[in-house]
Amino acid sequence: MSTSSLSLAGQVAIVTGAKSGTGKDTALILAEAGADVIVCDAVADSELTALENEIRKLGRRVMSFECDVANQAGFARMMRQAVDRFGKIDILVNSEGIAIPEAPAEPQRYYRTQKQTRAADTVLVVPGVSSCYYWSDNWFR
Numbered sequence: 001m002s003t004s005s006l007s008l009a010g011q012v013a014i015v016t017g018a019k020s021g022t023g024k025d026t027a028l029i030l031a032e033a034g035a036d037v038i039v040c041d042a043v044a045d046s047e048l049t050a051l052e053n054e055i056r057k058l059g060r061r062v063m064s065f066e067c068d069v070a071n072q073a074g075f076a077r078m079m080r081q082a083v084d085r086f087g088k089i090d091i092l093v094n095s096e097g098i099a100i101p102e103a104p105a106e107p108q109r110y111y112r113t114q115k116q117t118r119a120a121d122t123v124l125v126v127p128g129v130s131s132c133y134y135w136s137d138n139w140f141r
Contacts, residue, residue, distance in 0.1 A: 038086070
């Protein structure tokens, strides 16, 4: 996606599930368009650190967190730290999900968990965000 006509200068974005896939691509697109980006994922590891470095090389401010968005207290703590550092949050992209390597043994339980994770993203962060966008996993396809 070309970001040449998209200007997000001065905007601050949070991307959940940012370590890989759609979340990672979205974080990079936002940074290329001029936004400062807060990236979070349930597990902080070398992939999240590499993304943080990529965003920093684009000249953007970046902050990363290990945060399970289904954990309300942890997510609230991340939001407070992000606002303390950046002063505001303008954009939220919910890309958190649960990856499984094979078909679930209990499909109904799996899909209910997925739905709860997505709902937790939206419900927990909307009060602290001036704009909330939900992009599906098919956004880049």
